[in-house]
Amino acid sequence: MRHVLRGLAFGLTTWMAMAAACGADAPTTLADRAFEALRANPPVCPDHFDFVxxxxxxxxxxxxxPEAFHQMVREWNALRPAFVIDCGDLILGGAADGLGPQWDEFERVTAQCKVPFFPVVGNHDVACAESERIYAERIGPLTYAFSYGNSRFIILNSEELDMAQRISDAQTAWLREDLAKTKAKNIFLFLHEPFFAMDWDANWGNVAEAIRGYPVKMVFAGHWHYYRYWGERDGIRYVITGGGGSEVRAPEEEGGFEHYLLLRVRDDAVDWAVIRPGAVLPPDVVTQEQVDAVRRLQNAIRSESVLAPLGEGLDRQVNIHFENPCMEPIASTLRWHVPPGWQVEPLEMAYSVAPGESLRMASHIRADGPEAVRFPAPSFITEITPPGAEKAVQIEKEIDLIPVIHSPYAVAPVMLDGDLGEWAHAAPIPLTYAYAFDITDTEDLQSQVRLMWDEQHIYIAVETEDDEFHQPYAGDIVWLADNVQLFLDQWEWGLTLTETGPEVFMYKGPGRRSESVNEVVGLAIKRDGRRTVYEAAFPASEVAPLRLQADNSYRFTIVMNDLD
Incomplete structure (x- = not known):
């Protein structure tokens, strides 16, 4: 049953009533389709549901x-609320004869929403009698109400053509009539323009009087492009939620950010969360199958190892190898990112690889002198779309630059005492990379390492000049303060001076229980003013499967952690 006043449709009480009115006819408006979807999925628990x-x-x-609105639709499909209510300004608008394509696009996008989508009319959606007619025929009634679970949802029209920033008396009378008939525990009102945030008496007083005494929990509006909890009055909470994708018009700290609201109804309690698009992801956002496909591609392309003896220059051809792991051909472009101090030719190469085939791409890489042979090294970048994926994967890898250091044989027995008298023929290697401090500030921190070996041990000595030694921790968190962190092939170690003395902590090792204090590695730590010396001996058992013999090699990384 509809009552027509000034060309505007008032009525459409509940979605159950609409079902009787529509009969077997196919839904014709966006609101019709939302009601049909709502009928098909009634609430499992009438006192427990969510909506947006x-x-x-x-x-x-x-x-x-806007892309933000597209993202929101994707997120609602993941969240699956009972329904969505959009409080107006659905399209940009303009002259009535230009609205068709805009409504086409709006309906195309909202058709991708897998939950019922209920519209509220905004000032951009209607501006004249003809645009009202188009809205009513395509989108839905300008004013309507429906029940879901234990709650009543009332959509008001803030855009009546003969009214200015106020709900008309006729519409208010319809509102009173609907309120008088409902037995809902919770009532929610929706309109586009926030009349309640203007002059309360002049712009909202008639509605405030009409809803007084009813269990109205919240009133929602938009129009002003920001989020704002306007506060509570007469037990009713008022919210402006104008961040649905259109341009925001306030600083972020004043609510100027894209968002939507997720409402939770639990019996007669109602809460909400403000959600920025981009943080809600579907269950299949990352699957093991996707990860495996990406890793296969990442592992399929690599540079050959580039050995660079410490203190020498580099000027050579470097090969990039690619083995296509896919059942489809791959064609793309390889580009180089070149840090200062390096040169690469050519900077870009197109390539194509058949399924299961391999390819070698050669580039000439040169450093501007021995001092330039350091990290970051040149890296190659390519984009590949895995089979069945929608987006390309960007793969970026540095060349496998390996600075080579010669570790001398320990010709005399090594005494772990921190004096380093046996280390004269082991040249110190300065630690020249800095993180979160100025490497040129030698008063703050400077370190160097020496390496030796014999058939029973790998020996490591670290000398550090530090303005303050600070290590209040022990165990697996010693890396938070002053300590030496070592990576020897498959092993990771921490060497530190705790309050109870020197401690060796093993973070991981092949076939070992990880994260444990190690009593096998020998360690001496000697402090003298600003200078701290760490002297350690790693037995063969603690570096296995590395074999301690001449002409063998191992990967080695050292970090000097400093907390002050």
Missing amino acids: VLADSAPMAPIFL
């Missing part, structure tokens, strides 16, 4: 809706 509210999803140019 937003406003102002219109673009700033005709036709194409």
Whole structure:
């Protein structure tokens, strides 16, 4: 049953009533389709459900809706609330004869929403009698109400053509009539323009009087492009939620950010969360199958190892190898990112690899002198779309630059005492990379390492000049303060001076229980003013499967952690 007043449709009470009115006819408007979807999925528990509210999803140019709104639709499909209510300004608008394509695009995008989508009319959606007619025929009634679970949802029209920033008396009378008939525990009102945030008495007083005494929990509006909890009055909470994708018009700290609201109804308790798009992801956002496909591609392309003896230059051809692991051909471009001090030719190469085939791409890489042979090294970048994927994967890898250091044989027995008298023929290697401090500030920190070996041990000595030694921890968190962190092939170690004395901590090792204090590695630590010396002996058992013999090699990384 509809009552027509000034050309505007008032009525459409509940979705159950609409089912009787529509009969077997196919839904014709966006609201019709939302009601049909709601009928098909009644609440499992009438006192326990969620719904979404937003406003102002219109673009700033005709036709194409903002990407933020597209993202929100994807997130609602993941969240699966009972329904969505958009509080107006659904399109940009303009002259009535230009609205068709805009509504086409809006309906195309909202058709991708897998939950019922209920519209509220905004000032950009209607501006004249003809645009009202188009809205009513395509989108839905300008004013309507429906029940879901234990709650009543009332959509008001803030855009009546003969009214200015106020709900008309006729519409207020319809509101009173609907309120008088409902037995809902919770009532929610929705409109586009926030009349309640203007002059309360002049712009909202008649509605405030009409809803007094009813269990109205919240009133939602948009129009102003920001989020704002306007506060509570007469037990009713008022919210402006104008961040549905259109241009925001306030600083972020004043609510100027894209968002939507997720409402939770639990019996007569109602809460909400403000959600920025981009943080809600579907269950299949990352699958093991996807990860495996990406890793296969990442592992399929690599540079050959580039050995660079410490203190020498580098000027040579470097080969990039690619083995296509896919059942489809791969064609793309390889580009180089070249840090200062390096040169690469050519900077870009197109390539194509058949399924299961391999390819070698050669580039000439040169450093501007021995001092330039350091990290970051040149890296190659390529984009590949895995089979069945929608997006390309960007793969970036540095060349496998391996600075080579010669570790001398320990010709005399090594005494772990921190004096380093036996280390004269082991040249110190300065630690020249800095993280979170100035490497040139030698008063703060400077370190160097020496390496030796014999058939029973790998020996490591670290000398550090530090303005303050600070290590209040022990165990697996010693890396938080002053300590030496070592990576020897498959092993990771921490060497530190705790309050109870020197401690060796093993973070991981092949076939070992990880994260444990190690009593096998020998360690002496000697402090003398600003200078701290760490002297350690790693038995063969603690570096296995590395074999301690001449002409063998191992990967080695050292970090000097400093907390002050």
